[in-house]
Amino acid sequence: MATTRAHSRGLVDELQSSHRFTLGVLLAVLVVSLATSGYLLLVSQPRLASYVALGKQARDAHEGMLDQETGLRAWLATGDRRFLGPYESGKRHTRVASDNLMAGVHESPDVTDDVLAMLLAEQRWRAWSDRAANTRFTADERDDGTLTAFLLGGKRLFDAYRVAETTSTDAIRSRREQALDRQQVALVVVLVSYLVLLAGTGAVTVRRRRQLDRRILGPIDDLHGTVQRLRDGDLSARAEPTGVPELAEIGGALGQLASELDRASRDALAREQRLARLADRFETVVSVGREIAGSLSVRYVSATVTSAAADLLGERTTLWVRDDNQEFRATHRSEDPHGTPAPVHLVPSALVQRAAAEALPAVGDGCTAYPLVLAGMVTAVLETASTDVDEDTEQVLAALLSTAAAALESAHLHSAARELADMDGLTQLPNRRRFELDVDTEWERCRRYGRPLSLVMMDLDHFKRLNDEHGHLIGDEVLREVAHAVTGALRTTDTAYRYGGEEIVVLLRETGLEDAASAADRLRAAVEAITVVDDPRLRVTGSAGVAARHATMSHYTDLVAEADKALYDAKRAGRNRVAVAGMPAETLFRGTAEGSVTPA
Template structure:
């Protein structure tokens, strides 16, 4: 709705603003005037009714009532005297006494009520005089009758005739006075009704005037106020729905214009704040997601015993954080860097040997800070002031939008990775030392007990072959006795080296005790195990030892898993029994265990 505005005079207040205020003032003045008229009308009608009409109505009604009571008392007297004169029975005089009392009271009331109206006073007085004329002559004659002596018939007839004549005179006067009082009463009631109707009509007209004024002012105010208010509400609804770029329309009065401009300005500020908030929220969301990656890697690597597994987690996390490639370099004791994980390699695969670390890796380690060269950044892995490795990452050439944030997150990843990598490396070193035999470098008997049970369970679960070779140096006691224990230890080391050199990647060699060795051959049948055992026996025989005792031989017992065996101990016992058979058969030979000897206790063996 368009709002017409008169041009404002120079130096005068805004015309539309003045018009708005004037409309409001005129509306309130008209409303106050109408309400005043309504109150005056109600007060005037109430005053006229209470002060004029109501007293007149009450007075005339009281006159009619007293005339009625006078007449009723007169009838009681007349009837009572008739009966007494005819019967002489004093009992009939009781109504006469009550009627006399009632007529006397009514006459006194009437004299007081009609004193202000001469015409009605004259009529009432005539009625009272007629009544008293009847009472003084006819009633007195009737009361003169002696009790028990009724009037004679002729005398009674004349008496009653005289009474009728006097009563008719009274009745005519009473009828005129009663008609006059009733007419005045009816006129007063009609006047009261007319006053009430007039007051009601005036009040209705005043209310109708108020309604008309209200409707007119409502239309005028609607022109000035409603359209701008609807426009503002529409603008607010659109803003609430997210349309923050809405512009304020021409809203007419200056108050509404200023309000619309304020809403538009607020909407622009909110839109700008929302844009900044969305940017911050997106950045915070990215940072939170990246920090969750750090926490996940920290949980995955916490307690990990394999440095390569830790490096795999770290390289994968660096790629997940937005880098295209990652390499984890481990720093050896000699200061050289060896790649232990590349993100581009398959899971579990080791980087190829001979990879050379780029100069930035050595620079980051030397300066203990991140170093960036082109799209490559190297982060040192520092633990307690010592660099244990370097994380090398590669970024896209164009990806510089949030480099600072990603680099800070990668710094945190490097810090977490350094601790996890060093802990895994130390644990692996300690664990490896605890599982190796100090003399031969082979796994010790504790390792055999743990790993043999695992291989046994795997082979039984997947129905795969498993063989065991038990090796014992021949006449080892003679070496110690003739050449000394140092020569015996040297032969144990050389024998272990010869056995380890001939093993496959999946085979495991252990020092079982004394001069006795055990070789675990997973995925190896009985025939293949015999070939491996023979190769190891020949390798031991070919070893050239110290001059004090240059040659030794060895006996080998071979056993293969069968369904008759209940656990891995029976497999080892079968190999031990076969070894005893090789010793008994002349030494320096390989013997396979047979099913018939699986449950045979092993006896004592010669060296």
């Protein structure tokens, strides 16, 4: 229990304890000083002064007695009264000194008996001296021994006085020396008391210092070190537990402050990381926005946006775009290669329909559908296999989809506006002007991202002869059937154009040379399989040249030139075949016989 109380003492308790100890030391010093001063001033010094005064009075009285005794002897020996002068003077001095001795002896009762004995002996001798001073001896009395007997009587009295005086003086001297000894002892006692007090104070001070070091200074140093470590950025620094309540409270406050700073630091770092992620994501949005802003292809915009959304969400995504019939059709899935359209058999789910109807995100069946709204109208819906999307990601996704909605609508409107100007009225294929715009755009995209791009140039065999022999109406019918056959044999990402006359050019996106050659042979076979409704006897064939973009090309016209050269290689090789730029003609795809557009 005592240990617990000691360890729970606070700074105030320690300071009060030190204060009490200091007051105790000062009080002890004061008591010793007062006791010493009181003893010296009230006891020792007055007693010593009394003995010194008694001694002085005794000496004065003795000197007076000697003067009297000397004067009387001379008087008695000579009869000359002049010798009575010293006697009278000594008598006065002796009387004054004796009176003082009588007054002072009351303050020193331990020598009273001796002093009174001396005074009585003095008084007896004084009675003899008074008689001697008034007696004149004749010559006969001197001769017959009277004077001598008188003097001997006085001598005996004076000798008795001398003995009493010596005893009294010795007693006074002894008492004075005893008083001095006691005073010295008192001083020694005081000195020893001071030394003991000093030693005790020093021992207690050392003990208190050790206690303060352990209880106060140690924890304070630990707090200072903790503050220094916190100042240096070590937010894990904590003060050691201490039994001093005030220091424990400060240490706890420092720990709480460090925890709050650590939490604030982590929050700041998290915010910084969050802002960095947001910045990266918004930069992606801006980059995607720049990329799709100039695109007039709904499929390209769909593929770019779907891929970006999949990267953002970390889940598969599908983009459903509203067509001219107000139906939603899938234009691209993130798991498909870039540029590859979604399968045509896909049907929008009820979740997609609900998001489109409510123009709000819809969640259900482990998926989320986000509408792309432009001017209050839902133009598309992004479907993703994710239901747990944080607020930051949704903000970035909203920005992406807003950009995508504008880009899709722009592409759709531009496509509708340009369709009449860019379409061939006879074949309903995009015309040469449209081809040059698209191939230029695709060329730049492939050059920037290092993507493959191929071109097929096809020409109908002996088409001029058909027009001359069967008329232009049959020729137009053949061109329409060829356009239909070619379009049906293409992927949704590929585009066929009427380049001019009986020439058709096909733009194969994201396609290498070998796949392009295969695609060209499929087109050749599709043309060969045409049956002209108005004249089933006609047999239609075509020749094709294939070229792919490579590093030595500087412009898309180089691609067109190589495909055109390959086309004429196929013509020279016998028609109804496919020639690939840069490959021998005998290694290429070919038909079973020389093709022509002639009656069967």
